[in-house]
Amino acid sequence: MKVAIIPGDGIGKEVLPSALSVLDAFGLDIEKVPLKIGYDKWKKTGSAITDDDIALIKQCDCVLFGAITTVPDPNYRSVLMLLRKELDLYANIRPFTPLEKVKLPCARKFDFVIVRENTEGMYSGVEELHEDVAYTTRIITRKGSARIAEKACKLANMRKKELTIVHKANVLKSDSFFRDVCTGVAKKNGIAYNEMLVDAMAYDMILHPGKYDVIVTTNLFGDILSDEAAAMVGGLGLCPSANIGDKYALFEPIHGSAPDIAGKGIANPIAAILSVKMMLEYAGHTREAISIFIAVNKVIDMGIVTPDLGGTYSTIDVSNAIIKLIR
Ligand code: NAD
Numbered sequence: 574m575k576v577a578i579i580p581g582d583g584i585g586k587e588v589l590p591s592a593l594s595v596l597d598a599f600g601l602d603i604e605k606v607p608l609k610i611g612y613d614k615w616k617k618t619g620s621a622i623t624d625d626d627i628a629l630i631k632q633c634d635c636v637l638f639g640a641i642t643t644v645p646d647p648n649y650r651s652v653l654m655l656l657r658k659e660l661d662l663y664a665n666i667r668p669f670t671p672l673e674k675v676k677l678p679c680a681r682k683f684d685f686v687i688v689r690e691n692t693e694g695m696y697s698g699v700e701e702l703h704e705d706v707a708y709t710t711r712i713i714t715r716k717g718s719a720r721i722a723e724k725a726c727k728l729a730n731m732r733k734k735e736l737t738i739v740h741k742a743n744v745l746k747s748d749s750f751f752r753d754v755c756t757g758v759a760k761k762n763g764i765a766y767n768e769m770l771v772d773a774m775a776y777d778m779i780l781h782p783g784k785y786d787v788i789v790t791t792n793l794f795g796d797i798l799s800d801e802a803a804a805m806v807g808g809l810g811l812c813p814s815a816n817i818g819d820k821y822a823l824f825e826p827i828h829g830s831a832p833d834i835a836g837k838g839i840a841n842p843i844a845a846i847l848s849v850k851m852m853l854e855y856a857g858h859t860r861e862a863i864s865i866f867i868a869v870n871k872v873i874d875m876g877i878v879t880p881d882l883g884g885t886y887s888t889i890d891v892s893n894a895i896i897k898l899i900r
Contacts, residue, residue: 579610583640585640588640612642638823664691673870673874674874676883683782685787685802689795697711711747723762733786735786736787738790739771779801813827846865850866
């Protein structure tokens with residue numbers, strides 16, 4: 574397997590090397606293609622990513638990504654959004670399962686996955702900025718809605734076969750369209766479904782998280798609900814994600830470059846390490862993926878955790894402890 578490695582900026586440069594050291598512990602036959610992409614590259618060269626970078630990425634089977642700081646330029650287009658479009662990574666899969674021993678701000682009994690449409694909706698990139706008005710075009714297509722609904726149904730089929738379609742169809746025509754396409758796909762696949770308005774969902778997810786299994790929604794709603802879910806499992810430092818298309822896949826922690834803690838060596842590497850776990854599952858290395866999950870739970874149980882989880886350990890301490898357990 575050939576993997577493009579993009580640490581990016583800020584804590585991306587700390588958590589991704591830690592996650593890679595865990596991957597290396599398995600001694601798998603993986604060719605790594607390191608790439609410098611992001612704000613630091615923009616500062617040096619005036620561009621955050623080049624066509625050559627994209628060509629190299631397309632020669633790989635998948636991407637491991639850290640985080641990228643948004644470039645402070647009104648004409649900047651997000652690198653991650655560009656990659657999601659270029660590689661057609663239309664399904665953003667974000668699992669939320671509480672890890673043992675992590676203190677939670679809400680009920681512990683839940684295990685759900687947010688399946689976020691990743692290439693259109695509010696992040697279509699079709700925007701106009703004028704002096705007194707700005708427009709963003711929210712694009713929802715039949716093809717985009719149907720394929721994300723198919724992915725969600727496939728996942729639901731492997732789990733409890735329950736799908737929740739989240740939208741704002743009472744206000745937005747584009748969302749009643751999304752809802753109708755999703756319900757059609759769920760019926761065709763024989764998946765039981767219910768619907769929630771996104772505002773009600775934001776509320777109910779905290780009060781009754783155990784009710785949910787697979788949640789499918791549009792781009793912006795999925796972005797916001799998954800940060801809420803991250804708080805429910807104990808913080809952004811614990812949450813991995815997979816961006817999946819029909820040809821490529823990109824794995825990344827859901828957090829950003831965290832400039833407030835970057836350079837201190839205290840970022841939690843678990844989200845990045847669990848992103849490696851998702852990559853290994855994708856590549857069929859199930860045994861290795863399970864051993865990462867067991868080791869992560871064990872180090873938390875042992876209290877070897879970074880300050881975001883109330884500990885005093887560094888990023889490298891945590892990954893070293895995980896590697897020791899794996900070995
Ligand atoms: P952020 O996720 O970087 O940080 C939010 C808060 O969570 C901060 O207090 C941070 O210290 C904490 N945090 C995040 N990850 C952590 C970890 N692994 N361990 C411990 N604490 C962690 O979000 P932000 O501050 O809104 O964004 C910072 C920059 O990152 C911005 O430029 C933003 O645009 C960018 N961003 C990038 C991505 C990405 O590349 N996928 C995602 C979100 C934000």
